[in-house]
Amino acid sequence: MALIQTPSQTVGPFFAIGLPWSDGPDVVPNDTPGAFWIRGTVYDGAGEPVPDALVETWQADPSGRFDHPIDPRGRVAGFRGFGRSAADAEGRWGVRTVKPGSVPYTDGRAQAPHLVVTLMSRGLLDRVTTRIYFADEEAANATDPVLASVPADRRATLLAQPEGEGGYHIDLRIQGPGETVFFAV
Amino acid sequence: MTDALERLVLPRYPRPEDVHPPLDSPEYRSTSLRHPKEPLIAVPQTLSELTGPLLGPGRIGELDHDLTRQHAEEPQGQRIIVYGKVLESGGRPVPDTLIEIWQANAGGRYRHDGDQHPSPLDPHFTGLGRTVTDSEGNYKFITIQPGAYPWGNHPNAWRPAHIHFSLFGTSFTQRLVTQMYFPGDPLFPFDPIFNSVRDPKARERMIASFDLDTTVPDWALAYHWDIVLRGPDETPPDVD
Numbered sequence: 001m002a003l004i005q006t007p008s009q010t011v012g013p014f015f016a017i018g019l020p021w022s023d024g025p026d027v028v029p030n031d032t033p034g035a036f037w038i039r040g041t042v043y044d045g046a047g048e049p050v051p052d053a054l055v056e057t058w059q060a061d062p063s064g065r066f067d068h069p070i071d072p073r074g075r076v077a078g079f080r081g082f083g084r085s086a087a088d089a090e091g092r093w094g095v096r097t098v099k100p101g102s103v104p105y106t107d108g109r110a111q112a113p114h115l116v117v118t119l120m121s122r123g124l125l126d127r128v129t130t131r132i133y134f135a136d137e138e139a140a141n142a143t144d145p146v147l148a149s150v151p152a153d154r155r156a157t158l159l160a161q162p163e164g165e166g167g168y169h170i171d172l173r174i175q176g177p178g179e180t181v182f183f184a185v
Numbered sequence: 186m187t188d189a190l191e192r193l194v195l196p197r198y199p200r201p202e203d204v205h206p207p208l209d210s211p212e213y214r215s216t217s218l219r220h221p222k223e224p225l226i227a228v229p230q231t232l233s234e235l236t237g238p239l240l241g242p243g244r245i246g247e248l249d250h251d252l253t254r255q256h257a258e259e260p261q262g263q264r265i266i267v268y269g270k271v272l273e274s275g276g277r278p279v280p281d282t283l284i285e286i287w288q289a290n291a292g293g294r295y296r297h298d299g300d301q302h303p304s305p306l307d308p309h310f311t312g313l314g315r316t317v318t319d320s321e322g323n324y325k326f327i328t329i330q331p332g333a334y335p336w337g338n339h340p341n342a343w344r345p346a347h348i349h350f351s352l353f354g355t356s357f358t359q360r361l362v363t364q365m366y367f368p369g370d371p372l373f374p375f376d377p378i379f380n381s382v383r384d385p386k387a388r389e390r391m392i393a394s395f396d397l398d399t400t401v402p403d404w405a406l407a408y409h410w411d412i413v414l415r416g417p418d419e420t421p422p423d424v425d
Contacts, residue, residue: 002274003413006390007382008205009364010213012349014295018287018313019351021244045218052299058237058357068236068355070195082238106229116233116357123215125206125381127360128225131233146228154223174219184200184225185234185358 008126013052015120016086024084027057027097037167038132038160039094042087042119045175049091053121055172057083057095057132059114064101087121099134105145112140112147116185119172128182132170135159146183154181195235196417198358201274206381213377214338230358237357240283241317250316252288252328260310262291262329266399266407267365270322271352273416278322279359285351286314286326293332293346302334327405333372345372345379352412359414366392367408 011019028035042053061079065071083095102110115132133141141147147155157180160168173180208220228234248254253264271279289295289312292304296312310329318324331346347364354360366379373379382388390413399407 002416003272003276004386004390005201005204005274005413005415006361006363007387008361009349009378009381009391010215011351011362012364013299014289014297015287015349015351015362017295017297017311018285018315018349045222048218050219056360058233060233066232066236068239070235071232072195080238082240103232105231111231111233114233118357118360120362121219123213123217123219125208125210125213125216125378127362128208128221129357146231149228150226175222179221179223181223182221182225184227185230 010122010125011054011120013122015052015054019054019084020086021084024086025095027059027080027083027095030096032098034166035096035098036165037094037096038115039092039167039169040171041091042093042121042172043091043174043176044123047176049087050121050174051087051089051091053087053091053093053119053172055083055085055087055093055095056118056120057097057115059097059116060100060103062098062101064103102140109145110140110143112137112144114144114146117172119174121174124174128174129185130172130180130182131158132160133158134168135161150181157181195232197230198235198356198415199418201415203384204382204387206383210377210381213381234357237355237359238353239281239355240353241281244283245315245317250314250326252310252312252314252326254327255311255313256309258309260290260307260329262307262310264327264405265330266325266327266401266405267348267393267410268323268325268399268407269393269410269412271318271324271354271412271414272322273354273359273414275416277416278318279354279414280318280320280322282318282353282355284316284318284324286328286348288312288328288331288348289334291329291332293334304332304334330367330406333370338377343372343375345370345376350412352414354414361412361414363412364391365410368392368395
């Protein structure tokens, strides 16, 4: 008999007391060669920035592997892979990372490089999850099974676009025109 | 290829039904512009979702679990012990996992610029705690009983006293942020956040129980609260 799970509740407006870390945005150490920023803004259904949002990212290392014991290809010790960024007063967030390698789909096919993302905020009673892909990985994106399951006219909401200094930009729109694709994971 | 596929037979963490609150819960007004209107798209759980950050001892300091000893003097308020176990829904404990908490002070005021509730800040209370579960999934915090506080959701709206909890488990699918409530709070019937969880049995899961056996005479009351994360399906899927 399974135990009843503990329900989610909103992160509320005051999580900045506890959740931001000084090294939160550092998926990789800041002196990592080739590290770049992924930045964006969180918007609500009125198109207003969401200042009380928290964005968390999780990803494989450049070889597509994780620092985790269930990775059947072997654990990559020391690759944190996790980023946490509290939005600023203008709803802007960012994580500093490197491009992940390919992670196998459930049937062994290659997935395009991606991050999985948790978004929380005041007004969100449960986290929502999405993915970030890279717009300059056209060939890999074209055969990605998860992207293929997303209606073609909404795929662009999952693509981080290259911007200056080797970085990428992607906004997260909780609701409304251009609403980000969120997944039931 | 067969070998590779067999090695990729991994657990699945089925999504629970009727546990988590609906994102569109109009009684909690802030949900109106902050819930997706498009349906969520179902995706299978790949290694990206089945793995997750394993953040542990390196992230906590010696006094992070004791919110009453983080300043030169003790905070105002009723001293309490909050303890319990982190479990998966199948009953297995979750060891070595990071728990982060934050809360209001005894008067219901958060140490945050956005909190304008006219109740004083306590110079001896931050309201932030962190710990890591032990090898059997146990955790323990020492803190003070947080106060209820007013908020602007509707006229004369008050939040029942609560402590915010953040947990990771061992998989991206298990990430949970929630709130722990105290037994018998008279504000429960009026709180749209607590009642956003529709199933009364699931709501009960958010309420700690008073535990006389763990109280410390002449020093602190105690509350017991187990936290149940999503668990793996014990039957691996058929690869054929």
